[in-house]
Amino acid sequence: ASEGDANILQNPAWTTSLGQPVAARPYGMPSQYESQLLRRESPGLARVGGASVSFAPLQGLFGIITPSGLHFERHHQGWHDIDPSKHRLMVNGSDDSLLKKAKVYTLDELMRLPSASRIHFIECGANTGLEWGNVAVPTVQYTHGMLSCSEFTGVPLKYLLDDCGVDYKKARYVLAEGADGSSMTRTIPMEMVESGEVMVAYGQNGEMLRPENGYPLRLVVPGVQGVSWVKWLRRIEVGDQPYATKDEAVHYIDLLPNGLHRQYSSVQEAKSVITTPSGGQTLLDHGFYNVSGLAWSGRGKIKQVDVSFDGGINWQTARLEGPIQNKALTRFNINWVWDGKPAILQSRAMDETGYVQPTYGQLRKVRGTKSIYHNNAIQSWKIIESGEVSNVQVL
Ligand code: MTE
Structure with a gap:
């Protein structure tokens, strides 16, 4: 076939040969084609790997459960496999x-x-x-x-x-x-x-x-x-x-x-982030996208997540995927038709206490700019005409 999709017109090898036997891998592993979905260390964050952190690849995860092999890690003195x-x-x-x-x-x-x-x-x-x-x-x-x-x-x-x-x-x-x-x-x-x-x-x-x-x-x-x-x-x-x-x-x-x-600000206040599309990704073309993200609150259940496509001027309410659980991640989704023009995507979570996730401007008024801990500000992703997505901050 000189025209058309060869992936449809020709029989691939896997339709004409025997597959792997059962228990070829007694403990199942992801497909070889998913080998880039890994937890990663941020170089230079800590001098000693045993006192460092590896980050979960939120951009590639669905639903709310983190596969155990991709759970983030934070150790102060390395990890042990204790008998x-x-x-x-x-x-x-x-x-x-x-x-x-x-x-x-x-x-x-x-x-x-x-x-x-x-x-x-x-x-x-x-x-x-x-x-x-x-x-x-x-x-x-x-x-x-x-x-x-x-x-x-x-x-x-x-x-x-x-x-x-x-x-x-x-x-x-x-x-x-x-x-x-x-x-x-x-x-x-x-x-x-x-x-x-x-x-x-x-x-x-x-x-x-x-x-x-x-x-x-x-x-x-x-x-x-x-x-x-x-x-x-x-x-x-x-x-x-x-x-x-x-x-x-x-x-x-x-x-x-x-x-x-x-001291003792231990409860994680309501927070959310759009995971797809997100920084480092590139949109294929203008047209329809499922915009997806995660919301959570240390004070209970997530009640509502609003999404903005214009840097916080207009907001639309996203769909929350149930059942919504207490002090658990909540997945949200919203339909979006990208017109190919620059856009800034944001999500804003509200929890069952009525607390609303703050903007960077609101958070910095109370907390300044020199903290390390408990940053729950609204995250912004900027999309330019080429479809490239990058991390920006909107006050
Ligand atoms: N517990 C022990 N014994 N040693 C540690 O270094 N790190 C803490 C906590 N519990 C730590 C610990 C920190 S700072 C965090 S954020 C979480 O474990 C991380 O849990 P995780 O590695 O399962 O993601």
Whole structure:
């Protein structure tokens, strides 16, 4: 055939030959043609890979679940593949009057206890942290990729505290400690634990946690910045006051314009981002596009997402793909016909408390430009006539 699509007119090899046998790959892998969809490290971000971060490729993901192999990673002292038969979780009190009996659990013991499975997002407090002053990175992978969402399975922490006979009148805080060398310890207010949402998780997306994400045990603290989701969890201590550990007194705090630091801003406020089209991509031609993105809030469910195609002058309400879950990513989609002229695409999330995601102008008025953490400003993607998409900031 001299004309027409050879891919239709000729029989490809795979229609005339035998395929691979079952279990050729006992653990399934993505197609070889998807080999560019990877988590990536931003060169120069940290001098030591073991104290760095790799970003999830949000531009290539669908729906709300992050495949476990593409979940972002943030380690302060590298990751370990811990032998579960040697891992222990200890629950104790800062003083003995706070609970009846300190206990040590093996993984097998924990897995016998009543379990729950829930879908939640995890976002590092430093996500979008490079963009406080101006545009710094080109793609959504680097602007927003310290974000992932999984179905976590585990034991509600409240169950373990009840099992140890914690006195909730006195014990108002929990300290979570990891088994890695980073001395990662975080204070969690007891109200969060009492709500039943905080979990000691061993499962992620239907299988055991991946080593990079805390195998065999991690804390899940829905809505709260990632640093509190202590990986390789080995100890929970109940106490009667916040612990002010190094990772909460010096790091993960907000520098305000007046030079003061704000501590314990742990809940991730409502935020959203368009993932397709996004920075670094090129539109094929003018015409129809499905514009798609993610929205989330640490305070509950996403109520509405509006999208602008003209840099925030006019807004249209996007379709939210249900079921909309508590403290989970929510996928939004909206139809768009590109007329081939320059455009600026933005999304703005509103959560069930009525909180609306701020513009850069609004956020900087309160927070200045020199912070690292908790940047939830509206993201803008500029499209020029050639179809190229780039990262810009609109006040
Ligand atoms: N827990 C331990 N033990 N050590 C760590 O370095 N990093 C924290 C948190 N828990 C960390 C940890 C930070 S800063 C984040 S953002 C999340 O884990 C990242 O989780 P992930 O690597 O599963 O994406």
